[in-house]
Amino acid sequence: MQIERMIRRFREAGLKITPQRVAIFEYLYTTTSHPTVDDIYAYITGRFPSVSLTTVYNTLQTMVGLGEIEEIAISHERRNFDPDTRPHSHIMCVKCKRIEDIYTDNLSENCLPESVRKRYRILGQRIYFYGLCSRCVAEK
Numbered sequence: 001m002q003i004e005r006m007i008r009r010f011r012e013a014g015l016k017i018t019p020q021r022v023a024i025f026e027y028l029y030t031t032t033s034h035p036t037v038d039d040i041y042a043y044i045t046g047r048f049p050s051v052s053l054t055t056v057y058n059t060l061q062t063m064v065g066l067g068e069i070e071e072i073a074i075s076h077e078r079r080n081f082d083p084d085t086r087p088h089s090h091i092m093c094v095k096c097k098r099i100e101d102i103y104t105d106n107l108s109e110n111c112l113p114e115s116v117r118k119r120y121r122i123l124g125q126r127i128y129f130y131g132l133c134s135r136c137v138a139e140k
């Protein structure tokens with residue numbers, strides 16, 4: 001289970017396991033909505049009112065450092081986190097800011113021109129799409 005795995009990773013890294021940290025793991029691994037720091041903070045303070053935003057943020061940065069979650073820079077206004085570290089792309093609705101995952105083999109390094117592929121060994125990619133979701137289009 002991912003939560004137990006995270007607890008193990010933190011212990012291996014010599015980091016303390018607190019109930020607050022476990023609550024952050026729980027939130028991340030039971031949501032599919034690419035939460036922001038504020039989303040996570042709102043949830044955690046509902047259970048542990050004394051937790052600071054810094055604590056939440058530091059725990060998230062530690063998880064990013066361990067390679068267990070990714071920070072997604074799709075929005076300029078907020079920082080979203082993704083517990084799914086498998087290669088995938090994202091699309092965001094510019095109106096409601098909902099982010100969805102895109103899993104496809106078509107968005108690979110094969111999209112790159114030969115001239116680029118010849119000069120680089122590709123290690124990864126981050127592709128972001130922007131649009132209006134069908135719900136927001138219907139609301140217009």
Ligand SMILES: [Zn+2]
Pocket residue numbers: 093094095096097098132133134135136
């Ligand atoms: Zn929308």
Ligand SMILES: [Zn+2]
Pocket residue numbers: 034082084088089090100101
């Ligand atoms: Zn994702």
